[in-house]
Amino acid sequence: DAKTTQPNSMESNEEEPVHLPCNHSTISGTDYIHWYRQLPSQGPEYVIHGLTSNVNNRMASLAIAEDRKSSTLILHRATLRDAAVYYCILRDPLSGSARQLTFGSGTQLTVLP
Amino acid sequence: ETGVTQTPRHLVMGMTNKKSLKCEQHLGHNAMYWYKQSAKKPLELMFVYNFKEQTENNSVPSRFSPECPNSSHLFLHLHTLQPEDSALYLCASSPTSTGQISPEAFFGQGTRLTVV
Numbered sequence: 114d115a116k117t118t119q120p121n122s123m124e125s126n127e128e129e130p131v132h133l134p135c136n137h138s139t140i141s142g143t144d145y146i147h148w149y150r151q152l153p154s155q156g157p158e159y160v161i162h163g164l165t166s167n168v169n170n171r172m173a174s175l176a177i178a179e180d181r182k183s184s185t186l187i188l189h190r191a192t193l194r195d196a197a198v199y200y201c202i203l204r205d206p207l208s209g210s211a212r213q214l215t216f217g218s219g220t221q222l223t224v225l226p
Numbered sequence: 227e228t229g230v231t232q233t234p235r236h237l238v239m240g241m242t243n244k245k246s247l248k249c250e251q252h253l254g255h256n257a258m259y260w261y262k263q264s265a266k267k268p269l270e271l272m273f274v275y276n277f278k279e280q281t282e283n284n285s286v287p288s289r290f291s292p293e294c295p296n297s298s299h300l301f302l303h304l305h306t307l308q309p310e311d312s313a314l315y316l317c318a319s320s321p322t323s324t325g326q327i328s329p330e331a332f333f334g335q336g337t338r339l340t341v342v
Binding site: 147149154155156157158159215216217218219 | 333
């Protein structure tokens with residue numbers, strides 16, 4: 114299975130943009146890049162996903178490198194409520210293992226007031 | 227509110243007790259999952275059900291017994307657990323994924339289990 118690499122932790126100041134990187138150098142052509150986050154004492158929640166093009170939604174933006182070997186989750190204005198563990202996950206919808214949704218260690222984002 | 231409800235939210239049980247965790251979703255999803263999250267560790271996938279059939283069992287000890295009577299409900303029956311089984315147990319659901327463009331998964335808030 115293609116794996117992802119993320120920094121263990123990052124800090125950001127409130128109201129400033131945050132760029133959370135993810136490396137996935139062994140990504141296959143059919144892998145989608147998903148981001149989830151887990152707030153303290155809660156289950157993970159879906160943030161965004163993409164295949165090749167950059168994606169925007171109300172929560173965040175996803176910038177995908179042209180070679181797809183890395184991606185960046187962008188929070189445009191971090192708030193204290195964005196403090197969470199952010200997970201970058203690859204999923205191939207054509208694979209029988211697509212349902213497994215395997216989590217790594219993620220990046221612990223701390224937002225400073 | 228994600229649409230996935232887990233009960234109870236907290237559970238304390240002795241090593242000789244038998245208890246069950248319940249998960250319910252009315253999102254129309256056909257895949258349901260159990261995850262275990264121990265302190266300071268990544269989420270570990272335990273079981274996957276698709277259309278009520280178990281499709282994944284990631285080497286989970288038999289003291290954990292899942293049950294999926296229909297696509298909306300998932301149970302995790304617990305018996306003779308050990309203290310190291312204390313963890314947050316999370317349920318998730320998603321649309322059937324094979325052949326579909328990456329569906330998102332929805333998680334419950336989890337059951338915090340303490341085995342004493």
